[in-house]
Amino acid sequence: xxxxxxxxxxxxxxxxxxxxxxxxxxxxxxxxxxxxxxxxxxxxxxxxxxxxxxxxxxxxxxxxxxxxxxxxxxxxxxxxxxxxxxxxxxxxxxxxxxxxxxxxxxxxxxxxxxxxxxxxxxxxxxxxxxxxxxxxxxxxxxxxxxxxxxxxxxxxxxxxxxxxxxxxxxxxxxxxxxxxxxxxxxxxxxxxxxxxxxxxxxxxxxxxxxxxxxxxxxxxxxxxxxxxxxxxxxxxxxxxxxxxxxxxxxxxxxxxxxxxxxxxxxxxxxxxxxxxxxxxxxxxxxxxxxxxxx
Numbered sequence: 265x266x267x268x269x270x271x272x273x274x275x276x277x278x279x280x281x282x283x284x285x286x287x288x289x290x291x292x293x294x295x296x297x298x299x300x301x302x303x304x305x306x307x308x309x310x311x312x313x314x315x316x317x318x319x320x321x322x323x324x325x326x327x328x329x330x331x332x333x334x335x336x337x338x339x340x341x342x343x344x345x346x347x348x349x350x351x352x353x354x355x356x357x358x359x360x361x362x363x364x365x366x367x368x369x370x371x372x373x374x375x376x377x378x379x380x381x382x383x384x385x386x387x388x389x390x391x392x393x394x395x396x397x398x399x400x401x402x403x404x405x406x407x408x409x410x411x412x413x414x415x416x417x418x419x420x421x422x423x424x425x426x427x428x429x430x431x432x433x434x435x436x437x438x439x440x441x442x443x444x445x446x447x448x449x450x451x452x453x454x455x456x457x458x459x460x461x462x463x464x465x466x467x468x469x470x471x472x473x474x475x476x477x478x479x480x481x482x483x484x485x486x487x488x489x490x491x492x493x494x495x496x497x498x499x500x501x502x503x504x505x506x507x508x509x510x511x512x513x514x515x516x517x518x519x520x521x522x523x524x525x526x527x528x529x530x531x532x533x534x535x536x537x538x539x540x541x542x543x544x545x546x547x548x549x550x551x552x553x554x555x556x557x558x
Contacts, residue, residue, distance in 0.1 A: 266520040268312050269394035269420075271322040271387070271411045272305015273377045273402035274338075274348070275356035276330040277545055279505065285361045285369055301337035302358055302545040303377070304400040304427060307506050310341040311513025312398070315535065316552040317520065320344040320394070322387050322411075323403075326355035326376040337546060347387055351379045356402075366501030366540060372402065372428070381407055383414070392418045395520045398512065400425040405436070412439035421519075425512050426453060434469070442472045442519075444512050450475045459483045463491050474515070474529070476508055482529060494529045497537040497558070506545030511536040514555065534558040 281296040305323055313319040321343050325331035327350060334355055338345050356375035362368045381404050383391075391397050397415045399408050399422060408424075415422045416439040424440045426432060429452035437443070443466060445453060450462040450473075459475045463485040466473045475483045479501070485491035514535040518528035535555045542548035550558075 266317045266517055267394045268317045268319045268396050268398060268516055268520060269322060269391045270305050270309040270319060270398045272308065272400045273303035273356055274306040274323050274325050274334045275303035275358040276334060277302035277358045277360055279360045279362060281362045283364050285363055298544060300544040300547050301334050303356055304402050304425060304509055306338060307509035307545050308398050308513040309338060309343045310546045311510045311549045312517050313342040314549050314551045315514040315517040315555060317517040320347060320390050322347045322390065324349040324351050324376040324380045326351060326353050328354045330355040347390055351376045360505055362503050362505060366504045368505050377403055383407060383411055388414055391415050391420055394420055396516050397422045398516055401427055401430060409436040412436055423516055429453060437469045440470045443470045444474045446476050446508060460491050476511060481533065484525060484529060496533050499537045499541055501540040503543045504540050506548060507536045507540045510539040510549050531555060
């Protein structure tokens with residue numbers, strides 16, 4: 265199995281389904297509600313574990329009722345939780361509205377995730393033992409940067425999902441091997457809406473970029489080569505929540521296994537396509553056998 269470390273967030277997703285999201289000052293009636301374990305870090309950990317990776321989660325949950333549920337969800341997926349801290353106070357939550365057609369919007373309340381401001385010797389040892397480190401931006405930026413720089417010093421490959429989008433310091437990007445933004449995040453990072461132009465600009469700061477384009481697929485670019493568009497499978501989306509995390513977690517396993525980039529991207533795209541056909545985030549993520557059969 266492929267060892268992957270994930271430093272990231274855990275949230276309980278509170279998901280309301282409705283025909284359309286409310287406008288400012290407006291109330292709409294929903295048709296369903298789900299409480300689903302999530303968080304970008306936890307989602308990527310679950311996706312990687314279901315895809316066949318040996319995954320350890322570095323993060324924090326609270327002492328509220330959600331904390332044990334978030335931990336159990338990771339353990340049920342086969343993710344190691346020995347480095348998942350329990351801290352006083354509430355766990356993180358994400359308040360999500362999903363429209364008919366699958367598009368969504370959310371508000372994230374960090375909770376326990378905000379307490380993770382530094383990593384210790386055990387966390388550094390877990391990163392050193394991994395073949396790859398997954399990072400996102402739902403933890404304090406300082407600890408994300410610390411982890412990326414530590415991984416670089418130990419020769420561990422790092423993949424960063426720059427979400428939620430924000431200006432990123434050179435100290436972080438200098439330690440990132442592969443950046444995986446959505447097209448909206450890429451535009452926010454470089455100020456250009458065209459994905460090809462955005463990829464060109466982002467390659468000034470990182471050696472490889474994959475820009476996810478939703479149903480249009482993804483754009484891969486590396487320094488010294490031409491950008492290549494990889495189409496996504498055509499499916500009917502039910503809920504796009506967690507699709508990007510499914511893509512990244514599965515891609516990490518494929519790359520850590522040594523697969524060529526085109527094969528790795530096709531495999532990750534197949535996993536994401538399966539996930540959007542099911543409700544929820546972590547609950548929608550496919551297993552390795554499903555991805556292979558897609």
